[in-house]
Each structure stands twice: as C-alpha cells, then as structure tokens.
Amino acid sequence: MAGRWRNRLNWSDVTPETAYLNRRQVMAGMGALGLSVLAAPAHSAEAGLEPNTWDEITSYNNFYEFGTGKEDPKRNAGQLTTDPWAIQIDGLVDRPGSYDLGDILSGVSLEERIYRLRCVEAWSMVVPWVGFELADLLNRAGVQPSAKYVAFQTLLRPEEMPGQRTAILDWPYVEGLRLDEAMHPLTILATGLYGKEMPNQNGAPIRLVVPWKYGFKSIKSVVRITLTDAQPPTSWNRYAPNEYGFYSNVNPEVDHPRWSQATERRIGGGVFSPRVPTRMFNGYAEEVASLYDGMDLMGNF
Ligand SMILES: Nc1nc2c(c(=O)[nH]1)N[C@H]1C(S)=C(S)[C@@H](COP(=O)(O)O)O[C@H]1N2
Ligand SMILES: [Mo]
Secondary structure, three states, X not given: OOHHHHOOOOHHHOOOOHHHHHHHHHHHOOHXXXXXXXXXXXXXXXXXXXXXXXXXXXXXXXXXXXXXXXXXXXXXXXXXXXXXXXXXXXXXXXXXXXXEHHHHHHOOOEEEEEEEEEOOOOEEEEEEEEEEEHHHHHHHHOEOOOOOEEEEEEOOOOOOOHXXXXXXXXXXXXXXXXXXXXXXXXXXXXXXXXOEEOOHHHOOOOEEEOOOEOHHHOOOOEEEEEEEOOOOOOHHHHHOOOOOOOOOEOOOOXXXXXEOOOEEEXXXXXXXXXXXXXXXXXXXXXXXXXXXXXXXXXXXX
C-alpha cells in the first residue's frame, strides 16, 4: 500500500477491543456529530497499532487544567461545560470570526484515525480518534499568504478548571505549529475517540492531534486559532525552554535533559507495560520527514 495511507488505518485493520464489535451501533449514534463512516479499503494490520482500551485512554491523562496527576483529569473534568462551544479564528485569515462548533462540524466529514500518541514523559498509547483535518478548517477561514505559523489556545475558565487556580503553568495553555505542519494531512482536530464523543479528560469537545510530535503539542479543548507571521509562544517551552522545544518532534536520538527518549513504556498490559523502541517521528517519518529537510533536528528540538 502507498506509504501515505499506511498510518491512516480504520477499525477493521486492527484487533478490535470488545466495544468495537458494536461499531455499527456506535456509528449510528454519531449521526448528530456528522460522522460519515468510511467504507475503507482493506489494509493489513500494522504491528504496534492495536488501540489501547477505552479505560486506558480515558483514565491515564495529562490535562493540567484539571490537576497534575494522571487520574486527576478523569476525576475533575466532568464539570467542564463543553456546549455551547466556539473557536475564535483570527490573525492572518480572510474570514476571521467566532466559528460555532456545530457549524464547524457541519462543514467537514469526520473520519477515524488510529494514531500512536507518544508523551514526552516516555510513555505511549494508540488512540482511535474521530476527527477531521485541521487544513479543512484553516482553508475555510482562508489562510493569507503572509501567514507562517498557527497558534492555538485552550479554554481559560478557572471556575471549571481547578488547575487554572494554581500557577503550575501560565494559563491559558497555548501551543503552536509551523503552517506546513498545521496543513499536513496527518494533523487533525479530534472530536471523539472510539466512535464516541470526546471525553472531557481527553480534551472535549475538540482538540488538536499531531501524531509525530510529543503529546504536549496536541493541545486540548481549543477555543482560539490564530494565524501569525512569527513563531508563537508555547506553554511548555515557556516553562522550561531547555527541555521543551517549539518543534518537539518525537526523536529517539535527542534525549530530554533528564531522561532518555530512546524507548517508551507502552501503556497497557498491566505491570508488564512493555518498553519498546521509540521511532523517529513516532513512526510517521515517511509522511513528515520531508517537512524538516536540511534542518538541524538537534538544535531545533
Ligand atoms: N490544554 C492542555 N492540553 C494538553 C495537555 C494539558 O495539560 N493541557 N497535556 C498534553 C500532554 S503532555 C499530553 S501527553 C496529551 C495527552 O492527551 P490524552 O490525555 O488525551 O492522552 O495532551 C496534551 N494536551
Ligand atoms: Mo505529554
């Protein structure tokens, strides 16, 4: 199969967990969200792309707005109001404005994307996201030729986000991509997982997913997207610039100053959580390496 499609597997391509067996029902229930289920061409299963279970994906999270513990987001995010929701799109675009989520979703076709997620803390999962390409939304807003970067912002609502009442990070959480990274077909805005609406702890109702970068680039609960001509500040880079770069592409050869990035602990399998080698660009090198041709990946970590 063509390399471009290899990482865009669908339900039938991988070993399903039990919940998958009710896929048709689940999908029928997604009608309101506009999920059009793809009659996908058959691919063969790729080793290491068996999705983690729903429980693993929704009870081991990083979402500092709800606390720093892995179990805090599940415990605390239930109170987050995710409807109504809108994304402010502004900066260097032809059609700036507040885009209502329902309106955004009516203009796209949702699809399943089973992606590896590699946290900078050296653990990983495989997540069956539901979403659409960020490029679709950016094109709808009309990116102006002078735009070079895309800045993202998470909701700021300390009344509902207890972590924002503490000073762990500068709130709101912000992230950024170079425009070509943002327009890449692997970059999605996800609105669900396992064919269901996005659980709050995973970044409801809409979050970024950039599978070849460390997880912290995949900003949750996005309320603002700004096209800019200058590299935007990012939360973890501001917090510790020597540890977290703007690019933060998964790279087993560039260690974190305090730990190795050569291997990762695959969440799941209980105490046996196996350590596996980390792959360049998290296994998506064939698709994205050319974005960084000629770039010093050690300096631009
Ligand atoms: N707004 C916001 N987005 C965030 C985070 C966060 O704390 N706040 N954590 C990041 C980190 S470190 C990771 S690994 C992923 C985790 O996504 P998951 O909980 O859906 O697995 O979300 C990222 N997005
Ligand atoms: Mo992370």
